[in-house]
Amino acid sequence: MKPLLLATLFLISFAVIAQTDDWEWEREVSNVKAKISVLENGETWVIIPDDNANMRYISQQLPAEYKKDGLAVTFNGWIGKIPPHVRMMGTPLKLTKIWVSCAEKKKFKLKKGTYTFK
Numbered sequence: 001m002k003p004l005l006l007a008t009l010f011l012i013s014f015a016v017i018a019q020t021d022d023w024e025w026e027r028e029v030s031n032v033k034a035k036i037s038v039l040e041n042g043e044t045w046v047i048i049p050d051d052n053a054n055m056r057y058i059s060q061q062l063p064a065e066y067k068k069d070g071l072a073v074t075f076n077g078w079i080g081k082i083p084p085h086v087r088m089m090g091t092p093l094k095l096t097k098i099w100v101s102c103a104e105k106k107k108f109k110l111k112k113g114t115y116t117f118k
Contacts (some may be wrong), residue, residue: 023080023092036062036071039089046090047075058090063115066098068108073100 033056034052045067046056058078066073080092084099 005025017100023094023112024083025078025094026081028077029079031074032076033072033074036066036068036073038069044089047073047093056090057093058088059093060096060100061095061098061115061117062078063112065110065112066100066115071100071108075100096118 010035016036018030037046037056038044038050039046039075045062046058047062048056055078075098076096077098078094078096080094082088082091095115095117097114097116098109100110102113103108105113
């Protein structure tokens, strides 16, 4: 029983360390219009800017309510720099604010139109 408990505690502590937000934030962006999309795996949500369809951002802060394929959003935030030894499905994005238009809010039946993060 003790080895199982120790292994579980080790895995939980490793998972917490692996989830830390230690990206180097490269530049700030504001009022970027984009669409929310889900990747083929059905679990990873990305933000694709309207002006550059080849770019995609991944943010852990994306509200669950906004995880709707095709939802048009506008956001402010910080773009992260991907370390050379890391492969990612998108560029890290630290959101400071994300919002939708009234039409999108109504179309997707969203409760909240704006989210602000510290």
